[in-house]
Amino acid sequence: MPRMIVFANRKGGCGKTTTAVNVAHALALRNRKVLLLDADPQAHASISLGYPSDSLTSGIYDLLTGASSPADVIIPTRLKKLSLIPASRHLTAFEMDYSSRSGCESLLAEKLSDTVFNDLSVFDYLIIDPPPTVGLLTVSALVAAKEVFIPMPMHFLAMEGLAEMMRLIYTVNAAWNPALRMAGIIPTFYNKQTKLARELGEEIRTNFGEDRLLPAIRMNVSLAEAPGYGQTVLEYAPASAGAKDYKKLALHIERMGRV
Ligand SMILES: Nc1ncnc2c1ncn2[C@@H]1O[C@H](COP(=O)(O)OP(=O)(O)OP(=O)(O)O)[C@@H](O)[C@H]1O
Ligand SMILES: [Mg+2]
Known part of the structure:
Protein backbone atom coordinates (compact mmCIF):
# COMPACT_ATOMS: atom_id res chain seq x y z
CA MET A 1 0.00 0.00 0.00
CA PRO A 2 1.15 3.57 -0.61
CA ARG A 3 1.88 6.00 2.19
CA MET A 4 -1.45 7.74 2.78
CA ILE A 5 -0.84 11.41 3.48
CA VAL A 6 -3.13 14.37 4.04
CA PHE A 7 -2.07 18.01 4.34
CA ALA A 8 -4.74 19.47 6.56
CA ASN A 9 -5.52 22.57 8.57
CA ARG A 10 -8.93 23.94 9.36
CA LYS A 11 -7.63 27.41 8.57
CA GLY A 12 -8.10 28.58 4.99
CA GLY A 13 -5.24 29.79 2.83
CA CYS A 14 -2.45 28.29 4.92
CA ALA A 20 0.09 18.94 -1.67
CA VAL A 21 0.75 19.80 -5.33
CA ASN A 22 4.43 20.64 -4.99
CA VAL A 23 5.35 17.82 -2.61
CA ALA A 24 3.52 15.46 -4.98
CA HIS A 25 5.54 16.70 -7.96
CA ALA A 26 8.83 16.75 -6.00
CA LEU A 27 8.30 13.11 -4.99
CA ALA A 28 7.42 12.19 -8.59
CA LEU A 29 10.68 13.82 -9.72
CA ARG A 30 12.40 11.56 -7.19
CA ASN A 31 10.97 8.66 -9.16
CA ARG A 32 8.17 7.83 -6.74
CA LYS A 33 4.74 7.04 -8.17
CA VAL A 34 2.29 9.54 -6.72
CA LEU A 35 -1.50 9.83 -6.78
CA LEU A 36 -2.86 13.24 -5.82
CA LEU A 37 -6.48 13.26 -4.72
CA ASP A 38 -8.26 16.61 -4.92
CA ALA A 39 -10.95 16.49 -2.23
CA ASP A 40 -11.74 20.23 -2.27
CA PRO A 41 -14.81 21.50 -4.20
CA GLN A 42 -12.71 24.58 -5.06
CA ALA A 43 -10.62 22.18 -7.23
CA HIS A 44 -7.48 24.22 -6.64
CA ALA A 45 -5.14 21.24 -6.82
CA SER A 46 -6.68 20.15 -10.14
CA ILE A 47 -6.46 23.72 -11.48
CA SER A 48 -2.85 24.04 -10.26
CA LEU A 49 -1.95 21.04 -12.40
CA GLY A 50 -3.67 22.51 -15.44
CA TYR A 51 -7.09 20.84 -15.16
CA PRO A 52 -9.71 23.61 -14.85
CA SER A 53 -12.76 22.32 -13.02
CA ASP A 54 -15.12 23.01 -15.94
CA SER A 55 -13.12 20.60 -18.08
CA LEU A 56 -13.64 17.72 -15.67
CA THR A 57 -16.46 15.31 -16.19
CA SER A 58 -15.78 12.70 -13.56
CA GLY A 59 -13.64 12.70 -10.45
CA ILE A 60 -13.66 12.08 -6.75
CA TYR A 61 -17.40 12.65 -6.43
CA ASP A 62 -18.14 9.81 -8.86
CA LEU A 79 4.04 15.04 -15.38
CA LYS A 80 5.88 11.76 -15.23
CA LYS A 81 4.90 9.49 -12.31
CA LEU A 82 2.16 11.88 -11.13
CA SER A 83 -1.52 10.94 -11.40
CA LEU A 84 -4.55 12.92 -10.29
CA ILE A 85 -8.04 12.16 -9.09
CA PRO A 86 -9.63 15.56 -9.82
CA ALA A 87 -12.26 17.29 -7.73
CA SER A 88 -15.03 17.32 -10.40
CA ARG A 89 -17.99 19.65 -10.50
CA HIS A 90 -20.41 17.99 -8.12
CA LEU A 91 -18.18 17.55 -5.09
CA THR A 92 -20.08 20.16 -3.06
CA ALA A 93 -23.14 17.95 -3.35
CA PHE A 94 -21.36 15.13 -1.54
CA GLU A 95 -21.30 17.01 1.78
CA MET A 96 -24.94 18.01 1.40
CA ASP A 97 -26.24 14.62 0.28
CA TYR A 98 -24.19 12.29 2.45
CA SER A 99 -23.57 14.09 5.78
CA SER A 100 -26.62 12.59 7.47
CA ARG A 101 -25.99 9.00 6.34
CA SER A 102 -24.51 6.66 8.90
CA GLY A 103 -20.95 5.60 8.17
CA CYS A 104 -20.48 8.42 5.64
CA GLU A 105 -17.12 9.38 7.22
CA SER A 106 -15.62 6.03 6.21
CA LEU A 107 -16.84 6.03 2.63
CA LEU A 108 -13.66 7.51 1.14
CA ALA A 109 -11.48 5.12 3.19
CA GLU A 110 -13.54 2.21 1.84
CA LYS A 111 -13.20 3.41 -1.74
CA LEU A 112 -9.44 3.63 -1.23
CA SER A 113 -9.13 0.24 0.44
CA ASP A 114 -7.21 -2.43 -1.44
CA THR A 115 -10.29 -4.56 -1.99
CA VAL A 116 -12.09 -1.80 -3.91
CA PHE A 117 -9.03 -0.10 -5.35
CA ASN A 118 -6.87 -2.96 -6.61
CA ASP A 119 -4.42 -0.75 -8.44
CA LEU A 120 -3.69 1.53 -5.51
CA SER A 121 -0.65 -0.56 -4.60
CA VAL A 122 1.16 0.59 -7.74
CA PHE A 123 1.52 4.00 -6.07
CA ASP A 124 4.18 4.86 -3.49
CA TYR A 125 2.20 7.85 -2.20
CA LEU A 126 -1.41 8.90 -2.04
CA GLY A 135 -16.93 19.11 7.17
CA LEU A 136 -17.47 15.64 5.83
CA LEU A 137 -14.74 15.91 3.17
CA THR A 138 -11.98 16.85 5.62
CA VAL A 139 -13.08 14.22 8.12
CA SER A 140 -13.24 11.65 5.30
CA ALA A 141 -9.67 12.53 4.28
CA LEU A 142 -8.48 12.09 7.89
CA VAL A 143 -10.31 8.76 8.19
CA ALA A 144 -8.69 7.52 4.95
CA ALA A 145 -5.13 8.69 5.69
CA LYS A 146 -2.40 7.48 8.02
CA GLU A 147 -0.24 10.58 8.27
CA VAL A 148 -1.45 14.13 8.66
CA PHE A 149 0.94 17.01 8.06
CA ILE A 150 -0.19 20.46 9.13
CA PRO A 151 0.92 23.38 6.97
CA MET A 152 0.91 26.39 9.28
CA PRO A 153 1.73 30.03 8.62
CA MET A 154 3.77 31.38 11.51
CA HIS A 155 1.13 34.00 12.20
CA PHE A 156 -0.64 35.33 15.21
CA LEU A 157 -3.27 32.82 16.46
CA ALA A 158 -1.67 30.01 14.46
CA MET A 159 -1.10 27.97 17.62
CA GLU A 160 -4.77 28.18 18.44
CA GLY A 161 -5.65 26.67 15.05
CA LEU A 162 -3.06 23.98 15.71
CA ALA A 163 -4.68 23.05 19.02
CA GLU A 164 -8.02 22.71 17.24
CA MET A 165 -6.46 20.47 14.59
CA MET A 166 -4.99 18.25 17.31
CA ARG A 167 -8.44 17.90 18.90
CA LEU A 168 -9.89 16.96 15.51
CA ILE A 169 -7.18 14.32 15.02
CA TYR A 170 -7.94 12.82 18.46
CA THR A 171 -11.64 12.73 17.61
CA VAL A 172 -10.88 10.88 14.36
CA ASN A 173 -8.53 8.54 16.26
CA ALA A 174 -11.23 7.67 18.77
CA ALA A 175 -14.15 7.32 16.39
CA TRP A 176 -12.80 5.96 13.09
CA ASN A 177 -9.08 5.76 12.52
CA PRO A 178 -6.75 4.87 15.41
CA ALA A 179 -3.83 4.64 12.96
CA LEU A 180 -3.89 8.35 12.04
CA ARG A 181 -0.99 10.31 13.49
CA MET A 182 0.16 13.88 13.33
CA ALA A 183 3.40 13.40 11.42
CA GLY A 184 4.63 16.97 11.30
CA ILE A 185 4.02 20.69 11.22
CA ILE A 186 5.21 22.57 8.14
CA PRO A 187 5.84 26.29 8.69
CA THR A 188 4.54 28.08 5.59
CA PHE A 189 4.81 31.71 4.43
CA TYR A 190 7.97 31.58 6.51
CA THR A 206 8.71 22.18 23.07
CA ASN A 207 5.16 20.88 22.71
CA PHE A 208 5.56 18.28 19.97
CA GLY A 209 9.27 17.42 19.88
CA GLU A 210 12.08 18.44 17.53
CA ASP A 211 11.20 15.81 14.91
CA ARG A 212 7.67 17.18 14.41
CA LEU A 213 8.92 20.54 13.14
CA LEU A 214 9.50 20.06 9.41
CA PRO A 215 11.56 22.15 6.98
CA ALA A 216 9.90 25.54 6.45
CA ILE A 217 8.50 26.91 3.19
CA ARG A 218 9.53 30.51 2.70
CA MET A 219 7.22 33.21 1.43
CA ASN A 220 7.94 33.16 -2.30
CA VAL A 221 6.13 34.87 -5.16
CA SER A 222 6.75 32.01 -7.65
CA LEU A 223 4.59 29.77 -5.45
CA ALA A 224 1.69 32.19 -5.84
CA GLU A 225 2.26 32.66 -9.61
CA ALA A 226 2.68 29.03 -10.71
CA PRO A 227 -0.99 27.89 -10.31
CA GLY A 228 -2.08 30.66 -12.72
CA TYR A 229 -0.12 28.86 -15.43
CA GLY A 230 -1.44 25.43 -14.43
CA GLN A 231 2.06 24.46 -13.37
CA THR A 232 3.80 23.32 -10.23
CA VAL A 233 6.54 25.60 -8.96
CA LEU A 234 9.05 22.93 -9.95
CA GLU A 235 8.04 23.43 -13.59
CA TYR A 236 7.33 27.14 -13.49
CA ALA A 237 10.38 28.35 -11.58
CA PRO A 238 12.68 25.42 -10.81
CA ALA A 239 15.43 27.67 -9.44
CA SER A 240 13.12 29.63 -7.09
CA ALA A 241 13.22 29.50 -3.31
CA GLY A 242 9.75 27.89 -3.43
CA ALA A 243 10.98 25.03 -5.64
CA LYS A 244 14.03 24.50 -3.43
CA ASP A 245 11.96 24.48 -0.24
CA TYR A 246 9.46 21.96 -1.58
CA LYS A 247 12.22 19.66 -2.86
CA LYS A 248 13.80 19.76 0.57
CA LEU A 249 10.47 19.08 2.28
CA ALA A 250 9.67 16.16 -0.04
CA LEU A 251 13.06 14.60 0.64
CA HIS A 252 12.48 15.01 4.37
CA ILE A 253 9.03 13.38 4.16
CA GLU A 254 10.45 10.54 2.08
CA ARG A 255 13.19 9.88 4.63
CA MET A 256 10.72 9.99 7.53
CA GLY A 257 8.97 7.02 5.96
CA ARG A 258 12.08 4.89 6.04
CA VAL A 259 12.57 4.98 9.81
N1 LIG B 1 5.05 30.11 0.63
C1 LIG B 1 4.22 30.88 -0.10
N2 LIG B 1 4.62 32.10 -0.53
C2 LIG B 1 3.78 32.88 -1.26
N3 LIG B 1 2.54 32.55 -1.61
C3 LIG B 1 2.07 31.33 -1.21
C4 LIG B 1 2.89 30.45 -0.45
N4 LIG B 1 2.17 29.33 -0.18
C5 LIG B 1 0.96 29.51 -0.77
N5 LIG B 1 0.89 30.72 -1.39
C6 LIG B 1 -0.29 31.30 -2.05
O1 LIG B 1 -1.23 31.61 -1.02
C7 LIG B 1 -2.55 31.27 -1.41
C8 LIG B 1 -3.12 30.21 -0.46
O2 LIG B 1 -2.36 29.02 -0.59
P1 LIG B 1 -3.05 27.61 -0.79
O3 LIG B 1 -4.10 27.67 -1.83
O4 LIG B 1 -2.00 26.59 -0.95
O5 LIG B 1 -3.73 27.45 0.64
P2 LIG B 1 -4.86 26.44 1.08
O6 LIG B 1 -4.63 26.18 2.52
O7 LIG B 1 -4.91 25.29 0.17
O8 LIG B 1 -6.16 27.32 0.86
P3 LIG B 1 -7.70 26.81 1.00
O9 LIG B 1 -7.93 26.82 2.46
O10 LIG B 1 -8.51 27.78 0.23
O11 LIG B 1 -7.74 25.42 0.43
C9 LIG B 1 -2.46 30.79 -2.84
O12 LIG B 1 -2.71 31.88 -3.69
C10 LIG B 1 -1.01 30.34 -2.98
O13 LIG B 1 -0.54 30.43 -4.31
MG1 LIG C 1 -6.55 24.41 -0.81
Whole structure:
Protein backbone atom coordinates (compact mmCIF):
# COMPACT_ATOMS: atom_id res chain seq x y z
CA MET A 1 0.00 0.00 0.00
CA PRO A 2 1.15 3.57 -0.61
CA ARG A 3 1.88 6.00 2.19
CA MET A 4 -1.45 7.74 2.78
CA ILE A 5 -0.84 11.41 3.48
CA VAL A 6 -3.13 14.37 4.04
CA PHE A 7 -2.07 18.01 4.34
CA ALA A 8 -4.74 19.47 6.56
CA ASN A 9 -5.52 22.57 8.57
CA ARG A 10 -8.93 23.94 9.36
CA LYS A 11 -7.63 27.41 8.57
CA GLY A 12 -8.10 28.58 4.99
CA GLY A 13 -5.24 29.79 2.83
CA CYS A 14 -2.45 28.29 4.92
CA GLY A 15 -0.68 26.52 2.03
CA LYS A 16 -2.39 23.11 2.02
CA THR A 17 -2.91 22.90 -1.74
CA THR A 18 0.45 24.48 -2.60
CA THR A 19 2.10 21.90 -0.35
CA ALA A 20 0.09 18.94 -1.67
CA VAL A 21 0.75 19.80 -5.33
CA ASN A 22 4.43 20.64 -4.99
CA VAL A 23 5.35 17.82 -2.61
CA ALA A 24 3.52 15.46 -4.98
CA HIS A 25 5.54 16.70 -7.96
CA ALA A 26 8.83 16.75 -6.00
CA LEU A 27 8.30 13.11 -4.99
CA ALA A 28 7.42 12.19 -8.59
CA LEU A 29 10.68 13.82 -9.72
CA ARG A 30 12.40 11.56 -7.19
CA ASN A 31 10.97 8.66 -9.16
CA ARG A 32 8.17 7.83 -6.74
CA LYS A 33 4.74 7.04 -8.17
CA VAL A 34 2.29 9.54 -6.72
CA LEU A 35 -1.50 9.83 -6.78
CA LEU A 36 -2.86 13.24 -5.82
CA LEU A 37 -6.48 13.26 -4.72
CA ASP A 38 -8.26 16.61 -4.92
CA ALA A 39 -10.95 16.49 -2.23
CA ASP A 40 -11.74 20.23 -2.27
CA PRO A 41 -14.81 21.50 -4.20
CA GLN A 42 -12.71 24.58 -5.06
CA ALA A 43 -10.62 22.18 -7.23
CA HIS A 44 -7.48 24.22 -6.64
CA ALA A 45 -5.14 21.24 -6.82
CA SER A 46 -6.68 20.15 -10.14
CA ILE A 47 -6.46 23.72 -11.48
CA SER A 48 -2.85 24.04 -10.26
CA LEU A 49 -1.95 21.04 -12.40
CA GLY A 50 -3.67 22.51 -15.44
CA TYR A 51 -7.09 20.84 -15.16
CA PRO A 52 -9.71 23.61 -14.85
CA SER A 53 -12.76 22.32 -13.02
CA ASP A 54 -15.12 23.01 -15.94
CA SER A 55 -13.12 20.60 -18.08
CA LEU A 56 -13.64 17.72 -15.67
CA THR A 57 -16.46 15.31 -16.19
CA SER A 58 -15.78 12.70 -13.56
CA GLY A 59 -13.64 12.70 -10.45
CA ILE A 60 -13.66 12.08 -6.75
CA TYR A 61 -17.40 12.65 -6.43
CA ASP A 62 -18.14 9.81 -8.86
CA LEU A 63 -15.78 7.54 -6.96
CA LEU A 64 -17.55 8.36 -3.68
CA THR A 65 -21.02 7.76 -5.08
CA GLY A 66 -19.96 4.55 -6.77
CA ALA A 67 -20.79 5.91 -10.25
CA SER A 68 -17.18 5.42 -11.34
CA SER A 69 -14.46 2.95 -10.48
CA PRO A 70 -11.01 4.16 -9.34
CA ALA A 71 -9.58 3.31 -12.77
CA ASP A 72 -12.14 5.64 -14.41
CA VAL A 73 -11.30 8.69 -12.34
CA ILE A 74 -7.49 8.63 -12.37
CA ILE A 75 -5.87 11.01 -14.84
CA PRO A 76 -2.22 10.33 -15.65
CA THR A 77 -1.03 13.97 -15.74
CA ARG A 78 1.52 15.27 -18.23
CA LEU A 79 4.04 15.04 -15.38
CA LYS A 80 5.88 11.76 -15.23
CA LYS A 81 4.90 9.49 -12.31
CA LEU A 82 2.16 11.88 -11.13
CA SER A 83 -1.52 10.94 -11.40
CA LEU A 84 -4.55 12.92 -10.29
CA ILE A 85 -8.04 12.16 -9.09
CA PRO A 86 -9.63 15.56 -9.82
CA ALA A 87 -12.26 17.29 -7.73
CA SER A 88 -15.03 17.32 -10.40
CA ARG A 89 -17.99 19.65 -10.50
CA HIS A 90 -20.41 17.99 -8.12
CA LEU A 91 -18.18 17.55 -5.09
CA THR A 92 -20.08 20.16 -3.06
CA ALA A 93 -23.14 17.95 -3.35
CA PHE A 94 -21.36 15.13 -1.54
CA GLU A 95 -21.30 17.01 1.78
CA MET A 96 -24.94 18.01 1.40
CA ASP A 97 -26.24 14.62 0.28
CA TYR A 98 -24.19 12.29 2.45
CA SER A 99 -23.57 14.09 5.78
CA SER A 100 -26.62 12.59 7.47
CA ARG A 101 -25.99 9.00 6.34
CA SER A 102 -24.51 6.66 8.90
CA GLY A 103 -20.95 5.60 8.17
CA CYS A 104 -20.48 8.42 5.64
CA GLU A 105 -17.12 9.38 7.22
CA SER A 106 -15.62 6.03 6.21
CA LEU A 107 -16.84 6.03 2.63
CA LEU A 108 -13.66 7.51 1.14
CA ALA A 109 -11.48 5.12 3.19
CA GLU A 110 -13.54 2.21 1.84
CA LYS A 111 -13.20 3.41 -1.74
CA LEU A 112 -9.44 3.63 -1.23
CA SER A 113 -9.13 0.24 0.44
CA ASP A 114 -7.21 -2.43 -1.44
CA THR A 115 -10.29 -4.56 -1.99
CA VAL A 116 -12.09 -1.80 -3.91
CA PHE A 117 -9.03 -0.10 -5.35
CA ASN A 118 -6.87 -2.96 -6.61
CA ASP A 119 -4.42 -0.75 -8.44
CA LEU A 120 -3.69 1.53 -5.51
CA SER A 121 -0.65 -0.56 -4.60
CA VAL A 122 1.16 0.59 -7.74
CA PHE A 123 1.52 4.00 -6.07
CA ASP A 124 4.18 4.86 -3.49
CA TYR A 125 2.20 7.85 -2.20
CA LEU A 126 -1.41 8.90 -2.04
CA ILE A 127 -1.70 12.58 -1.17
CA ILE A 128 -5.07 14.11 -0.28
CA ASP A 129 -5.84 17.84 -0.51
CA PRO A 130 -8.92 18.58 1.62
CA PRO A 131 -10.96 21.80 1.82
CA PRO A 132 -10.43 24.33 4.66
CA THR A 133 -13.73 23.53 6.39
CA VAL A 134 -14.10 20.82 9.02
CA GLY A 135 -16.93 19.11 7.17
CA LEU A 136 -17.47 15.64 5.83
CA LEU A 137 -14.74 15.91 3.17
CA THR A 138 -11.98 16.85 5.62
CA VAL A 139 -13.08 14.22 8.12
CA SER A 140 -13.24 11.65 5.30
CA ALA A 141 -9.67 12.53 4.28
CA LEU A 142 -8.48 12.09 7.89
CA VAL A 143 -10.31 8.76 8.19
CA ALA A 144 -8.69 7.52 4.95
CA ALA A 145 -5.13 8.69 5.69
CA LYS A 146 -2.40 7.48 8.02
CA GLU A 147 -0.24 10.58 8.27
CA VAL A 148 -1.45 14.13 8.66
CA PHE A 149 0.94 17.01 8.06
CA ILE A 150 -0.19 20.46 9.13
CA PRO A 151 0.92 23.38 6.97
CA MET A 152 0.91 26.39 9.28
CA PRO A 153 1.73 30.03 8.62
CA MET A 154 3.77 31.38 11.51
CA HIS A 155 1.13 34.00 12.20
CA PHE A 156 -0.64 35.33 15.21
CA LEU A 157 -3.27 32.82 16.46
CA ALA A 158 -1.67 30.01 14.46
CA MET A 159 -1.10 27.97 17.62
CA GLU A 160 -4.77 28.18 18.44
CA GLY A 161 -5.65 26.67 15.05
CA LEU A 162 -3.06 23.98 15.71
CA ALA A 163 -4.68 23.05 19.02
CA GLU A 164 -8.02 22.71 17.24
CA MET A 165 -6.46 20.47 14.59
CA MET A 166 -4.99 18.25 17.31
CA ARG A 167 -8.44 17.90 18.90
CA LEU A 168 -9.89 16.96 15.51
CA ILE A 169 -7.18 14.32 15.02
CA TYR A 170 -7.94 12.82 18.46
CA THR A 171 -11.64 12.73 17.61
CA VAL A 172 -10.88 10.88 14.36
CA ASN A 173 -8.53 8.54 16.26
CA ALA A 174 -11.23 7.67 18.77
CA ALA A 175 -14.15 7.32 16.39
CA TRP A 176 -12.80 5.96 13.09
CA ASN A 177 -9.08 5.76 12.52
CA PRO A 178 -6.75 4.87 15.41
CA ALA A 179 -3.83 4.64 12.96
CA LEU A 180 -3.89 8.35 12.04
CA ARG A 181 -0.99 10.31 13.49
CA MET A 182 0.16 13.88 13.33
CA ALA A 183 3.40 13.40 11.42
CA GLY A 184 4.63 16.97 11.30
CA ILE A 185 4.02 20.69 11.22
CA ILE A 186 5.21 22.57 8.14
CA PRO A 187 5.84 26.29 8.69
CA THR A 188 4.54 28.08 5.59
CA PHE A 189 4.81 31.71 4.43
CA TYR A 190 7.97 31.58 6.51
CA ASN A 191 10.18 34.55 7.21
CA LYS A 192 12.95 33.66 9.58
CA GLN A 193 13.68 37.31 10.24
CA THR A 194 10.53 37.70 12.32
CA LYS A 195 10.66 37.12 16.04
CA LEU A 196 7.20 35.57 15.99
CA ALA A 197 8.25 32.87 13.51
CA ARG A 198 11.22 31.93 15.72
CA GLU A 199 9.09 31.90 18.86
CA LEU A 200 6.38 29.73 17.29
CA GLY A 201 9.05 27.34 16.04
CA GLU A 202 10.35 27.04 19.61
CA GLU A 203 6.86 26.45 20.93
CA ILE A 204 6.28 23.63 18.43
CA ARG A 205 9.60 22.00 19.38
CA THR A 206 8.71 22.18 23.07
CA ASN A 207 5.16 20.88 22.71
CA PHE A 208 5.56 18.28 19.97
CA GLY A 209 9.27 17.42 19.88
CA GLU A 210 12.08 18.44 17.53
CA ASP A 211 11.20 15.81 14.91
CA ARG A 212 7.67 17.18 14.41
CA LEU A 213 8.92 20.54 13.14
CA LEU A 214 9.50 20.06 9.41
CA PRO A 215 11.56 22.15 6.98
CA ALA A 216 9.90 25.54 6.45
CA ILE A 217 8.50 26.91 3.19
CA ARG A 218 9.53 30.51 2.70
CA MET A 219 7.22 33.21 1.43
CA ASN A 220 7.94 33.16 -2.30
CA VAL A 221 6.13 34.87 -5.16
CA SER A 222 6.75 32.01 -7.65
CA LEU A 223 4.59 29.77 -5.45
CA ALA A 224 1.69 32.19 -5.84
CA GLU A 225 2.26 32.66 -9.61
CA ALA A 226 2.68 29.03 -10.71
CA PRO A 227 -0.99 27.89 -10.31
CA GLY A 228 -2.08 30.66 -12.72
CA TYR A 229 -0.12 28.86 -15.43
CA GLY A 230 -1.44 25.43 -14.43
CA GLN A 231 2.06 24.46 -13.37
CA THR A 232 3.80 23.32 -10.23
CA VAL A 233 6.54 25.60 -8.96
CA LEU A 234 9.05 22.93 -9.95
CA GLU A 235 8.04 23.43 -13.59
CA TYR A 236 7.33 27.14 -13.49
CA ALA A 237 10.38 28.35 -11.58
CA PRO A 238 12.68 25.42 -10.81
CA ALA A 239 15.43 27.67 -9.44
CA SER A 240 13.12 29.63 -7.09
CA ALA A 241 13.22 29.50 -3.31
CA GLY A 242 9.75 27.89 -3.43
CA ALA A 243 10.98 25.03 -5.64
CA LYS A 244 14.03 24.50 -3.43
CA ASP A 245 11.96 24.48 -0.24
CA TYR A 246 9.46 21.96 -1.58
CA LYS A 247 12.22 19.66 -2.86
CA LYS A 248 13.80 19.76 0.57
CA LEU A 249 10.47 19.08 2.28
CA ALA A 250 9.67 16.16 -0.04
CA LEU A 251 13.06 14.60 0.64
CA HIS A 252 12.48 15.01 4.37
CA ILE A 253 9.03 13.38 4.16
CA GLU A 254 10.45 10.54 2.08
CA ARG A 255 13.19 9.88 4.63
CA MET A 256 10.72 9.99 7.53
CA GLY A 257 8.97 7.02 5.96
CA ARG A 258 12.08 4.89 6.04
CA VAL A 259 12.57 4.98 9.81
N1 LIG B 1 5.05 30.11 0.63
C1 LIG B 1 4.22 30.88 -0.10
N2 LIG B 1 4.62 32.10 -0.53
C2 LIG B 1 3.78 32.88 -1.26
N3 LIG B 1 2.54 32.55 -1.61
C3 LIG B 1 2.07 31.33 -1.21
C4 LIG B 1 2.89 30.45 -0.45
N4 LIG B 1 2.17 29.33 -0.18
C5 LIG B 1 0.96 29.51 -0.77
N5 LIG B 1 0.89 30.72 -1.39
C6 LIG B 1 -0.29 31.30 -2.05
O1 LIG B 1 -1.23 31.61 -1.02
C7 LIG B 1 -2.55 31.27 -1.41
C8 LIG B 1 -3.12 30.21 -0.46
O2 LIG B 1 -2.36 29.02 -0.59
P1 LIG B 1 -3.05 27.61 -0.79
O3 LIG B 1 -4.10 27.67 -1.83
O4 LIG B 1 -2.00 26.59 -0.95
O5 LIG B 1 -3.73 27.45 0.64
P2 LIG B 1 -4.86 26.44 1.08
O6 LIG B 1 -4.63 26.18 2.52
O7 LIG B 1 -4.91 25.29 0.17
O8 LIG B 1 -6.16 27.32 0.86
P3 LIG B 1 -7.70 26.81 1.00
O9 LIG B 1 -7.93 26.82 2.46
O10 LIG B 1 -8.51 27.78 0.23
O11 LIG B 1 -7.74 25.42 0.43
C9 LIG B 1 -2.46 30.79 -2.84
O12 LIG B 1 -2.71 31.88 -3.69
C10 LIG B 1 -1.01 30.34 -2.98
O13 LIG B 1 -0.54 30.43 -4.31
MG1 LIG C 1 -6.55 24.41 -0.81
